[in-house]
Amino acid sequence: MESTPSQLQELRSTLGKMEIALGAVDSAIVWTNAEGRIQWCNKSFDRLVGKLHIMILGKELPTLLPLYYDGVLVPAEKYPVALAIEKKGKFSQSYEFHLGEHGSIIEVVSTYVEIVANEPKEISVVIAINDITEQQRTQSLLLQAKIESEHRVELRTQELVELNKRLNQQNYELQLAKQVAEDSNEELARATRLKDEFLANMSHELRTPLNAILGMSEALQEHVFGAINQEQKDSLETITSSGTHLLELINDILDVAKIESGQVEIDCSQTEINELCQSSLPFVKQQALRKRIHLELKIAPNLPELFVDERRIRQVLINLLSNAIKFTPEKGRVSLAVSLQQNPAKITNEIMSEIRFAVTDTGIGISPENMQKLFQPFVQIDGALNRQNTGTGLGLALVKSIVEMHNGTVSVTSEVGVGSCFTIALPCENISMSSPIFxxxxxxxxxxxxxxxxxxxxxxxxxxxxxxxxxxxxxxxxxxxxxxxxxxxxxxxxxxxxxxxxxxxxxxxxxxxxxxxxxxxxxxxxxxxxxxxxxxxxxxxxxxxxxxxxxxxxxxxxxxxxxxxxxxxxxxxxxxxxxxxxSPKAIKNRFFVAQRSRTTKKLESQNPNLNNP
CATH class of the missing domain: 3.40.50.2300 (Response regulator)
Known part of the structure; x- marks a missing residue:
């Protein structure tokens, strides 16, 4: 059945549109017959071989596009056209292609096509070509970075093993010293300080190289050294995840050591509140500046001094402020307010007031069902910002431990999406009271x-x-x-x-x-x-x-x-x-004695002559 002129015109229009569309894609596309002669190609192929379209049609593809594999010219029987016909399907392979002084690495996908509309059947091959030179170069850089990172992580892991041995040895020596000189509290405190200094030094030495690993991974993920594909992105995420996990392990060791040291007797002295708060802020100011968070300090006038371990309470304030900044979005607000409050729960003349430190933020907030989990060690609360700022969940447990060592309390109020307020209350001596408040x-x-x-x-x-x-x-x-x-x-x-x-x-x-x-x-x-x-x-x-x-x-x-x-x-x-x-037994005996006494007196009041013969 012959086509009408209108059908032919519509077919030509459709073919023209397809040719325009195929010519716009980045991939070089060429169509050859079974002998490898070019039947059609798009403009990207013209640019690839550097020849005009009219000069390409009818030419043999191997002469225009000589391919090399491992530096050797690909023979005709191994050329993509021959391989596609041999396999009667799709075949993909990467080759080297030299054009003038410059060489490229190209990925060639050859597809076997059998046209049955004519007799005899026509066999063609459609070839799609992509330049993957930059991808290969990026892949090589990523592989090299991965190998170097893994080597560094391996070295740091070995150092951690050695550190653990040294910590165990240090702990053994501390225990031995405690057994030998059980009454020497001063010597034990000195050994504990040495351990804290040792851990602080090790923290610096371990974090410094880990910072380079995580920084390089971040730069690669942000395409600083060129574009990356999804597989490479996944590999970088693995490197970042492993480095972050290693950092968490280091933090865990240090935080557990802090909790253990918090179990020993605290060293209290008279402490000026304003100086305590002012000395805590420098530790979190840079963290706040990076997120453009407004940090505010509000201290009520004429506050008395506190009898506390200044170093431990400063550690509490730094933990609370750092936590507030971490879970507050950029351009938010974090404040530390200090006030003197009366506590109606205390009825003695020795302690009737308390100093309250309130750390308030405009962060993500905490849901009511998660409140009870806050101060449990190694427990984290799920949340959008929390997933971006991982941790081991020891910070608030440490705060609670230190505050309770000072006979204080920790409380929290929060609203999801609005913010949170963590308040610590420390007892304040009021020796001017001359009599009980009751x-x-x-x-x-x-x-x-x-x-x-x-x-x-x-x-x-x-x-x-x-x-x-x-x-x-x-x-x-x-x-x-x-x-x-x-x-x-x-x-x-x-x-x-x-x-x-x-x-x-x-x-x-x-x-x-x-x-x-x-x-x-x-x-x-x-x-x-x-x-x-x-x-x-x-x-x-x-x-x-x-x-x-x-x-x-x-x-x-x-x-x-x-x-x-x-x-x-x-x-x-x-x-x-x-x-x-x-003890319960003693209390029970006193109860029966008191009961018997009351019964006897009641009988005596009812019958005055009960004990008179």
């Missing part, structure tokens, strides 16, 4: 006693101890130790105040100093044990005295004390004595 609540005119309530500062479930002591130094030493052991403390400065507070608050145990003004401790014990104060008759009392004269123990026990300890008191011995007296 002084005006001691007596109820109608009932003669005051029961503990949720508003008077006593937390439910924790044992309450009354310490009767007129020496501020002894009071501070004993109370801090016992608070760390989980006890709540009430205070009295003489015997009469001890009696009044005992009647009002009914503590679980009384620590009574014997030598005090007004009413001494021995007389106070006798008054508390008298029958006219039945609600106090079975409260355990431990007598404390610095006199330790012959017969003192017997006089204290006879007056009604349950135990007697001489000063200077070993705090561990005091805590064990309190624990034994407040």
């Amino acid at each position: 002084t005006n609540q001691l007596t109820n005119q109608s009932t003669g006693s005051l029961e503990p309530s949720p508003d008077n500062g006593i937390a439910e479930g924790l044992p309450i101890l009354l310490l009767a002591e007129d020496n501020d130094g002894n009071k501070l030493t004993i109370s801090r130790y016992l608070k760390a052991k989980g006890y709540q403390l009430l205070f009295a400065k003489d015997g009469q105040e001890a009696i009044d507070i005992a009647k009002a608050m009914r503590p679980d145990l009384i620590l009574m100093d014997i030598q005090m003004p007004n009413i001494d401790g021995l007389e106070a014990i006798k008054i508390i044990r008298r029958d006219n104060i039945p609600e106090l008759a079975n409260i355990p009392i431990i007598a404390l005295t610095a006199l330790a004269m012959t017969g003192d123990r017997e006089r204290c026990i006879k007056a009604g004390a349950n135990e007697y300890l001489t000063k200077p008191i070993k705090l561990n011995q005091l805590a064990n004595t309190i624990k034994q007296i407040l």
Whole structure:
């Protein structure tokens, strides 16, 4: 069936459009017959061989495009046209192509085509050619960089193994030193400082070469040395991931060492708050500048000094500020605000105020379900910025550990997409208070006693101890130790105040100093044990005295004390004595004694002649 003129015109138009389209692609495309003579080619092929289109048609392709493999000219039987016909399919191979003084590496894809519209069948080969010289050069550079990076990582890994051996040896030496000189706290502290300095030096030595590895990978990923394909990009991501993981391992070793060192006794001294905050900012300023984050410091006027380990608390502030900056997007805000606050949860005259450090940011925020995970070691919270800034999750656990070592607390408020506020509260001494803050609540005119309530500062479930002591130094030493052991403390400065507070608050145990003004401790014990104060008759009392004269123990026990300890008191011995007296069995026995006493007195009040024969 013959085609009509309109159909031929439409066919010519379609072929013209296809030729224009194929001529616009970057790949050089050529169509040959079975003998390798060129039937058609696009303009990219013209440019590749450097000849005009009209001079190419009908020429043999091997003469226009001589190919080399490993420096040897490809023979006719191995030429892409012959290989495609032999395989009757698609065949791809990279060759060298020399054009004048310049050489290129080209990828040749030859495709077997069988045209069945005519008789006999026509066999053709369509060849697509791409210049991959730059890709090969980039691949070579990437391979070389990968080999060098792997070699560096291997060297650093070996150094880490040696470092681990040295750390284990250092730890062994520290343990041995502790066993040999158990009472030498000064020497142990010195060894710990040496370990911290050693770890700091190793941190610098390990991070410096790792910075080069990660920097080179970043430059390659940003196409600084030329374009890369997807396979090369994947390889670079592997290098970056491995380097980042190595950095995390280094950080883990150092952070774990910090937590371990935080378990030893802290070195406290009077610390000026403004100086503490100002000295913390330089450690995070560069981090904030890189992200163009506004960093603000707000300190309330006339703040008292804090009795803390300055180095440890500075470490806490740096961790919180660094964390806030890390999870705050560019051009955000981070502030550190310091204020003096009253704490209604404390009812003693020794500590009634606290200094609060609030680190506020405009970061990504934390969801309510993730709040409980915040201070768990090695736990990370998922989030968009968190995935870009990886870590091991030890920072906030370290903050919590250090703050609690100072008898402080850590709290957090946050809203997703708005920001977070981490607040640490450290107890502030208020030695100017001359009487307990509950002084005006001691007596109820109608009932003669005051029961503990949720508003008077006593937390439910924790044992309450009354310490009767007129020496501020002894009071501070004993109370801090016992608070760390989980006890709540009430205070009295003489015997009469001890009696009044005992009647009002009914503590679980009384620590009574014997030598005090007004009413001494021995007389106070006798008054508390008298029958006219039945609600106090079975409260355990431990007598404390610095006199330790012959017969003192017997006089204290006879007056009604349950135990007697001489000063200077070993705090561990005091805590064990309190624990034994407040054991569940002892408490149960005192309950039955008190119950029996109340029952007896009730029967006596109902029948005055009950005990008269």
